[in-house]
Amino acid sequence: xxxxxxxxxxxxxxxxxxRVFPWAVGATAVLMAAGLYFALFASPPDYQQGESVxxxxxxxxxxxxxxxxxxxxxxxxxxxxxxxxLLADVVARAMxxxxxxFTFLCLVTGSLWGxxxxxxxxxxxxxxxxxxxxxxxxLGYLALQNAFDDPARGLRASAILALVGFVNVPIIKxxxxxxxxxxxxxxxxxGGPAIDASMLVPLILMTLAFEAYFVTVxxxxxxxxxVRGKLRSARLRAAEADEYLPNIGKPA
Amino acid sequence: MSPLSEFLAxxxxxxxVWPAMAMVAVVLGGLLFESLRQLRSxxxxxxxxxxxxxxxxxx
Numbered sequence: 516x517x518x519x520x521x522x523x524x525x526x527x528x529x530x531x532x533x534r535v536f537p538w539a540v541g542a543t544a545v546l547m548a549a550g551l552y553f554a555l556f557a558s559p560p561d562y563q564q565g566e567s568v569x570x571x572x573x574x575x576x577x578x579x580x581x582x583x584x585x586x587x588x589x590x591x592x593x594x595x596x597x598x599x600x601l602l603a604d605v606v607a608r609a610m611x612x613x614x615x616x617f618t619f620l621c622l623v624t625g626s627l628w629g630x631x632x633x634x635x636x637x638x639x640x641x642x643x644x645x646x647x648x649x650x651x652x653x654l655g656y657l658a659l660q661n662a663f664d665d666p667a668r669g670l671r672a673s674a675i676l677a678l679v680g681f682v683n684v685p686i687i688k689x690x691x692x693x694x695x696x697x698x699x700x701x702x703x704x705x706g707g708p709a710i711d712a713s714m715l716v717p718l719i720l721m722t723l724a725f726e727a728y729f730v731t732v733x734x735x736x737x738x739x740x741x742v743r744g745k746l747r748s749a750r751l752r753a754a755e756a757d758e759y760l761p762n763i764g765k766p767a
Numbered sequence: 768m769s770p771l772s773e774f775l776a777x778x779x780x781x782x783x784v785w786p787a788m789a790m791v792a793v794v795l796g797g798l799l800f801e802s803l804r805q806l807r808s809x810x811x812x813x814x815x816x817x818x819x820x821x822x823x824x825x826x
Contacts, residue, residue, distance in 0.1 A: 555774075555788075556774075560778060565778045565779070565780060566777040566778035566779070566780045566784060567777070567778075567780040567783055567784060569777070569780075569784050570783065570784055570787045573787060573788065573791045574787070577791070612798065613798065616794050616795065616798050619794060620790060620791055620794050620795075623787070623790050624787040624790065624791065627783045627784075627786055627787040627790075628783065628787065630783060631780055631783050728795060728799075731799075732798060732799055732802050735799075735802045735803060735806055736802050736805075736806075738806055739802065739805050739806040739809050742806065742809040742810055742813055743809050745813055746809060746812050746813045746816060749813060749816045749817055749820065750816055752820070753816055753819065753820050756820070
């Protein structure tokens with residue numbers, strides 16, 4: 516039987532992360548450059564929306580990242596709650612701010628696209644409101660985590676919030692089909708996208724760039740969480756040791 | 768209009784396209800910077816505690 520604990524222990528994670536990290540950085544740089552080149556120069560203006568369509572190349576990938584990040588947050592939270600796996604907590608904690616940033620970018624770029632196309636920065640319709648709720652779920656998750664003196668209780672409470680909040684993900688996805696909204700329905704779906712290749716290329720490149728960025732920053736933040744864990748236990752050990760004197764022998 | 772100013776004008780949508788791109792750059796750049804800073808500071812704290820523990824036991 517495969518032992519899940521050894522399959523994903525922190526030491527092994529650190530080894531794998533160290534090997535993956537430089538590739539993630541390189542992929543982010545290359546894909547971001549290629550994506551922006553196609554998004555800003557090498558793609559045509561839309562026949563209706565003109566050059567404003569270029570906002571799509573950051574807005575749609577940001578929205579996809581916001582949703583897939585939240586899905587991953589819910590999965591990691593479930594694993595953390597059921598199996599109490601250390602690395603699942605670390606993943607969830609490390610990725611929540613990244614997901615929050617992408618959700619924020621989705622809202623801001625959407626707003627900047629909405630003004631020239633719909634004539635308004637914001638409407639309280641199903642799609643926009645449910646994405647705003649997603650942003651608040653991320654913020655709530657982060658706030659709840661630090662609301663307890665005991666970090667384990669904070670993680671547990673925020674994991675439950677992440678799981679309950681997952682109900683919002685299908686609501687966002689199908690909001691454009693279920694309710695009347697200014698927001699257009701999905702153009703990229705199973706059975707072939709309803710979008711020309713010249714616009715699909717920058718969209719896919721920017722999505723891959725955002726994913727590579729996500730992996731880069733996730734690995735950085737996971738490493739930070741693991742170092743903080745070591746720091747907590749080192750401080751506990753130091754406090755228990757007899758000869759520990761907090762301010763003596765401290766390097767200048 | 769020169770090619771550059773035509774590009775910057777974004778067909779009249781410059782006021783919306785460029786702020787959108789700038790927000791992406793600022794938010795993603797800021798998060799990367801902040802994540803690096805937090806890692807550095809956590810590593811420095813850990814090194815300091817471990818160093819103190821070693822010096823303490825030698826005394």
